[in-house]
Amino acid sequence: MITLENEIKITVREDNDNPLLRDHFTPIGKEYTATTDSLEVIGEIPKDLNGIYVRNGHVQVHEPIGVYHAFDGDGMLHAVHFEEGKATYRNRFVRTTGFLAEQAAGKSLWPGILEPHLGTRRGWGSTGLMKDNAGTDVICHAGKLIATMSQCSEGNRIDPRTLEPLDPDLWNTTVAPHQGICSHFKVDNDTGELMFFNFSERPPYMHYGVVGSDSTLKHYTPIELPGVRWPHDLGVTKNYSILHDLPFIFDPELLAKGERKVTFFDTMPARFGIIPRHGTNDDIQWFEASPCFILHLSNCYENGDDVVMEGCITTSPQKPQVGKQTRETIKNITENFDKSLTRYRMHRWTFNLKTGKTKEEYLDDEITEFPVVSNEYVGKQYRYSYNAILGDRPWWISGVKKYDLLTNSFQRYEFGEGRTGSECQIALRDGAVDEDDGYLITLVTDMNADRSECVILDAKDITRGPIATIVLPLRIPNGAHACWVEADRIDGERV
Numbered sequence: 044m045i046t047l048e049n050e051i052k053i054t055v056r057e058d059n060d061n062p063l064l065r066d067h068f069t070p071i072g073k074e075y076t077a078t079t080d081s082l083e084v085i086g087e088i089p090k091d092l093n094g095i096y097v098r099n100g101h102v103q104v105h106e107p108i109g110v111y112h113a114f115d116g117d118g119m120l121h122a123v124h125f126e127e128g129k130a131t132y133r134n135r136f137v138r139t140t141g142f143l144a145e146q147a148a149g150k151s152l153w154p155g156i157l158e159p160h161l162g163t164r165r166g167w168g169s170t171g172l173m174k175d176n177a178g179t180d181v182i183c184h185a186g187k188l189i190a191t192m193s194q195c196s197e198g199n200r201i202d203p204r205t206l207e208p209l210d211p212d213l214w215n216t217t218v219a220p221h222q223g224i225c226s227h228f229k230v231d232n233d234t235g236e237l238m239f240f241n242f243s244e245r246p247p248y249m250h251y252g253v254v255g256s257d258s259t260l261k262h263y264t265p266i267e268l269p270g271v272r273w274p275h276d277l278g279v280t281k282n283y284s285i286l287h288d289l290p291f292i293f294d295p296e297l298l299a300k301g302e303r304k305v306t307f308f309d310t311m312p313a314r315f316g317i318i319p320r321h322g323t324n325d326d327i328q329w330f331e332a333s334p335c336f337i338l339h340l341s342n343c344y345e346n347g348d349d350v351v352m353e354g355c356i357t358t359s360p361q362k363p364q365v366g367k368q369t370r371e372t373i374k375n376i377t378e379n380f381d382k383s384l385t386r387y388r389m390h391r392w393t394f395n396l397k398t399g400k401t402k403e404e405y406l407d408d409e410i411t412e413f414p415v416v417s418n419e420y421v422g423k424q425y426r427y428s429y430n431a432i433l434g435d436r437p438w439w440i441s442g443v444k445k446y447d448l449l450t451n452s453f454q455r456y457e458f459g460e461g462r463t464g465s466e467c468q469i470a471l472r473d474g475a476v477d478e479d480d481g482y483l484i485t486l487v488t489d490m491n492a493d494r495s496e497c498v499i500l501d502a503k504d505i506t507r508g509p510i511a512t513i514v515l516p517l518r519i520p521n522g523a524h525a526c527w528v529e530a531d532r533i534d535g536e537r538v
């Protein structure tokens with residue numbers, strides 16, 4: 044059955060020529076529930092694939108205040124729930140406080156990331172001026188989805204089965220009204236602990252915390268940074284978390300005058316703070332590394348005296364123009380997503396806890412981003428990272444590259460001309476033994492066919508192409524991050 048559950052009216056003006064509101068970014072307002080009994084399925088959905096793939100993404104509902112950026116739209120979750128060879132698709136906006144207020148008003152009430160000075164009311168994010176759009180990340184903790192945005196937001200809790208909003212947790216109401224939580228918190232599937240950070244424009248500029256598997260706040264501590272920072276990810280291992288202090292920041296002299304100019308200080312070292320999981324600022328061991336910016340890590344792990352961190356590095360981050368916009372704005376926005384300028388590539392940092400020294404190695408020349416590992420290997424020694432291959436259009440994922448970090452080999456699969464994918468997730472099959480014994484799942488939008496699909500690949504051999512393809516009831520815009528919820532975690536059988 045295909046059911047149109049709701050239709051949110053999109054009021055973005057037809058003459059708004061911002062390219063981040065067109066083509067594969069085109070906003071959608073229809074919310075569906077659809078089962079594979081009524082959807083076209085090419086191939087066969089494996090019976091040992093059980094759980095929920097969830098992808099988040101930004102969808103702009105109303106004509107924006109100021110210039111729109113692709114990180115501004117309201118979060119919309121797309122979930123594909125696999126059960127015994129069948130699947131159910133759902134898409135729902137995240138009903139944040141800001142989303143509901145703008146629905147009631149019938150217009151935008153908060154500006155986006157590029158023009159915070161246009162804000163007239165208190166908001167969220169590190170500037171305190173944005174809407175909490177909850178459109179960046181989605182991760183499952185203790186059987187519940189938590190949707191967040193990159194600039195720090197409330198931890199919006201959602202039922203993974205229905206995508207209906209849930210009441211906030213006690214830890215969330217304790218932390219979020221003050222500093223919020225950043226996207227890219229991490230969950231240790233062995234202990235059920237959730238490690239998170241936030242950042243703001245006020246000293247001490249960062250906080251770090253741990254939430255237990257019972258959804259109570261176990262640890263929350265200030266982290267003293269030298270100034271305002273703009274981190275995006277943190278790493279975790281069995282015993283440590285790795286905090287990022289990177290030299291891609293608002294120019295501090297201009298910020299003191301109230302002007303926000305993002306600048307890459309290419310002579311200022313990157314710093315990484317290794318903190319015991321339940322440690323404080325005084326316990327941090329800081330390591331210096333070559334100047335860089337990092338959006339996303341693949342994974343981190345301990346190896347004797349070493350803490351190893353792997354992910355995608357850039358030494359030429361493109362600078363979004365924050366503040367009053369000019370005629371150059373659209374060019375500037377497009378350059379932010381130009382892979383030939385940013386050149387994100389796989390990299391390894393090895394921090395030796397005894398010597399305090401950092402070793403760095405480039406792992407690949409190909410430009411990739413959105414690296415993903417299996418949930419079961421977060422914080423542990425691992426072998427495979429599945430990265431998005433970036434295309435030549437803004438925020439366009441043209442394929443997947445599977446790195447075998449043990450043998451330094453790889454596999455590639457490209458979605459085809461005019462087809463863009465989403466961040467993939469690894470779904471281990473029932474009874475899996477190997478790290479890649481399962482399926483790689485993503486959502487693909489085919490601009491030629493004007494449709495979107497859920498694509499299932501064999502994680503062991505992605506070059507074979509899809510095992511199964513489910514055609515979704517509507518064409519969806521491109522997205523941000525995704526997560527995989529194992530069947531036995533949905534109702535909390537496992538922590």
Ligand SMILES: [Fe+2]
Binds near residue numbers: 179193
């Ligand atoms: Fe991200």
